[in-house]
């Protein structure tokens with residue numbers, strides 16, 4: 001029975017469920033999608049074409065996704081009068097896994113970003129961004145292939161929690177007075193005030209998810225990125241709580257970097273000893289990972305991390321960050337391997353996951369069948385991996401890599417590549433399908 005006002009449940013397909021704390025994915029799941037605004041429909045159609053073809057090719061009729069459109073953004077406003085109909089987050093929560101194109105952030109009228117609202121309402125606390133090089137993509141660095149990381153950015157806390165007051169406001173002045181009177185700390189008058197909350201709860205569930213991901217995907221290390229040398233009780237605590245969680249819940253599967261140093265250094269404290277499975281060369285370098293199958297948990301100060309993804313790209317695997325630093329780091333890392341046009345992302349909670357293109361709606365290209373659908377296609381790959389349909393995911397990565405190496409690309413890459421053939425959004429999708 002269709003219980004939703006606008007969305008129509010497909011006549012075929014079943015709900016994904018959570019059984020005994022695990023995702024239970026039927027062979028024919030119903031998956032809600034939000035087409036998105038601006039270039040959204042163009043890239044969504046391309047992504048859907050590629051995802052469906054990969055599933056059909058891989059599972060020869062034994063698996064199929066039944067797509068269910070849900071409304072958000074301009075299309076929702078036109079049809080329902082609301083930017084985000086109440087049923088939309090409800091449906092995503094009911095069906096657990098969903099995918100979306102970019103949404104316009106309405107300007108003025110006190111309407112919040114729809115993306116932020118969806119993340120908060122659904123408590124999607126981890127923003128997950130894999131950053132991996134696809135051979136052939138133009139990159140600003142010499143060895144983009146050395147970077148292969150997944151960033152887990154905390155999505156609900158930090159200075160992004162939206163707790164701030166304008167310069168000169170009653171609230172800001174009140175806080176400035178209170179802080180002076182009660183805590184004897186002076187803040188310049190007329191300052192704007194923002195609050196940076198970071199909690200053990202918010203930190204630990206993020207680090208837990210990152211370590212679980214590292215275990216499931218056989219990754220070598222988890223690095224906690226923070227600015228704890230300056231902000232001790234927020235960023236520094238993020239690091240401390242991260243280690244605490246790792247040791248409490250994953251003792252047998254992890255080794256901290258400090259422990260690894262102790263284990264692998266000889267009595268003189270300098271000479272590294274090579275043990276079976278241990279990282280061979282610790283001199284000057286940092287253990288990259290997986291000695292004896294254990295995940296190395298380490299931490300880096302944020303500014304150093306920005307250098308190290310460039311200079312020691314291959315020593316990092318999974319990075320965990322608070323909200324603000326994660327925002328910067330995700331874009332910097334994406335630029336390193338060829339830009340945001342092909343960077344995928346997912347916002348993930350305990351079970352619910354919403355995968356999305358990481359770029360915006362690029363309104364000037366809307367409806368022109370012109371832009372690069374790579375970001376949304378690779379978000380689809382993340383979604384297939386999340387469903388446990390890894391073979392279909394791998395098929396897309398392989399076919400997309402092949403297409404780019406054949407230099408069949410959309411305008412944004414074509415203008416940076418010599419001898420490339422420019423294709424449309426839909427043409428790029430067809431070329432990928434042809435390469436499967």
Ligand code: NAD
Nearest residue numbers: 101102103104105115341358359360361362371372373412
């Ligand atoms: P944008 O990402 O939409 O566009 C910036 C520029 O990047 C474009 O002009 C275009 O040259 C290029 N670009 C973006 N996507 C591309 C693609 N797939 N292929 C080729 N080139 C591409 O950023 P903006 O202009 O700052 O934002 C426009 C709107 O999108 C705003 O309303 C903003 O709020 C919204 N937005 C939404 C999301 C989201 O839904 N997750 C993210 C960012 C921005």
